[in-house]
Amino acid sequence: MGKSNKKPSKDINKIRPTIPKRIPHDNLSYAVLLSIDEGKSTGSGFRLKIDGANYLVTAKHVLYDRHDELYGTTLIVTCHSPSKDQTSPLIFHVDLSEAKILRSGKFDIAAVLLGTNQPLDGHDHDTPLRQLQSDVKRPTALIGESYVRRIQDGNGVGVSVDIEAAGMLHSISLASDVYLLGYPTSLGIRTSTFYDFSKPLIRKGIVAGVDPVRSTFVIDCAAYPGNSGGPVVEHCLDGFFRVIGLVSRFIPYETKWHSNRGDVVNTDISNSGYTVCVSMDAVVSTLKEAVAE
Structure with a gap:
């Protein structure tokens, strides 16, 4: 009997690192809730x-x-912890009348400087982010600006997006x-108990264009x-988020109804289910240009 030319099989799990198939739970905590002047304007951010x-x-x-013009001067930022067991969020106040706000003249982007990041001792801050195996990666303490007050x-702790995770x-x-x-925050009825309006929600889709x-x-x-303003996370081809x-x-969908009696047209605008998002390229260029000025 001749020798087989078939190469011995290898355990693919020993060759390829384990890649998560679902978005890491701490990614949901990237999103923060924004409220200006007690709800005059609300939105999301990170x-x-x-x-x-x-x-x-x-x-x-x-x-x-x-x-x-700013909707107001009192901005309340609510940051939820990535831990499922920690239910009390970190909340801080930003005085927008004093804050350093970087805004783009070209893109739908605004950024408020909160402060500087102070690396915490005992943690690896030099290894590339994707190579770190610990649950908490590059933790830092926020040294806030004078107009930022907890x-x-x-x-729990707040979670920031590291630029390497962009x-x-x-x-x-x-x-x-x-x-x-x-x-x-516009969904549901405030007098109902559909869900906790103060906590983030996640929706899954695909890149359409x-x-x-x-x-x-x-x-x-x-x-x-x-x-508006909330982060969008992609499950990339290399397995990382x-x-x-x-x-x-959102991209609107327009429907027109014509009356058969008289020249009357009623136009309805609804949500098409598609959403336009601004890229991180635009975010980074906005920050770089503003700092350089």
């Missing part, structure tokens, strides 16, 4: 660590009205899984008032 600074990133229209410490426009793949994170010219992309997730942008606005 904290971003970049170049030693910590920014609160959101959609510009969450902070500014159509006349480019009003509730909570029983994905840029050129790496986004069509039809890849994405997760929309945020606080759709990419527009490099506008530095945007479209996802087939329905977004509602309150979702990265923040690739923020929610800007």
